[in-house]
Amino acid sequence: MPGLVVLIDAETFGTGIEGSGRRLRRYDSREAATGCPHEILTSGKDLMSSGRDSATMADLSKVVLGLPGRVVYGLHMNHESLLDTARQLRERLTPGDLDETLRQVTSAAVELLPNVQYSSITIFRPEGQLSTAAPTDPVLLDLDGEQYRLREGPCFDAATHTNQVISSDLKADARFPQYGQVAADMGIHAQIGVRLFDTPKSNGALNLYSTQTGAFEDVESLSALFAHQAGMAIAYAHQIGTLHEAVQTRTMIGQAVGIVMERYNLNDERAFAFLKRLSSLRNVKLRLVAQEIIAATDHEGGQH
């Protein structure tokens, strides 16, 4: 009998991706979790053993799905294969930089999800630019490019305005009158587009392609679960990348402040204000001003 997996993604990783370390700590805190469904990932078996019958579970999923302001998936399918995929994904998605994480996501999609031959990620920026990241095959640059050009197709929809789009027969799909034919000519007959992350700077969608007509008819929950986990890994990778940059930037700005303090006999506040004035007068980022000062001070050293 099919299990039920209820997966609640309270705002956390959808919107948290842009957050600072502070924000992450905030919603990781017990206070934030109290009374606020944060994330529940369990199997039908667990719910069953806690004495609920399937009617209760159906009600439960309705209640959960009705929670306002949250991205929620009610997943009905064989829970063992779901949890198994979740476990394999967890092992596959190890910490790395953002680009590496995106590559891990698309290659894991091809290996772990049934009938998926190709995978890529579409990035959509508010200015309207669409681009492809981490394609598992160069042919996807053309295929994704056609969807961007025609402004049509699961990949375009999922990146711009829909959470999940599944087409089991692209050529016959009335939603994609132009792209369906283009895809079929290139040997692609079924496709899933599923939103991976939303941030103020960009949206990302995972594209899954199959060469088989009729593929993806029953993988809605699996692809949603996959996207959820991949989205979390990407959010972390993004945040770690931002923090690495911040460490560098702060060191550099600190050094420049220290140099100015020493050179002009100023305290740290005045030295910092001096740099900020330079930055705004010249309309150059503080980081670059700092970089210049450090470069100009680049002592060969050890003249003692």
Add this chain to the structure above:
Amino acid sequence: MRELRFGARVGGNKFGVEVDRRGLKDLERQVETLSVAVERRTGIGMALGIIMERLHLNDDQAFAYLSRCSQAQNRKLYELALEVVETSELPDAGSALGT
């Protein structure tokens, strides 16, 4: 970082499951470590800048100097750095310029 455990109250029924987040543990730890590093970097950077300018060193040499002082005095690098910024005095060089 403590174990994350979330429960939810839906329709008066409490059901809680421990979220298996082993795969994300490393990431969470990295984020924590980096957040601390970010907060400390301005102070360390300022100390490095002062040392660079005063002793005519480049940034690597200034860092080596500060970490040798930290080892010699058995005190945290960040503590020493804050002291340099506050007092404008360099830590006891002693043999810190070393080799």
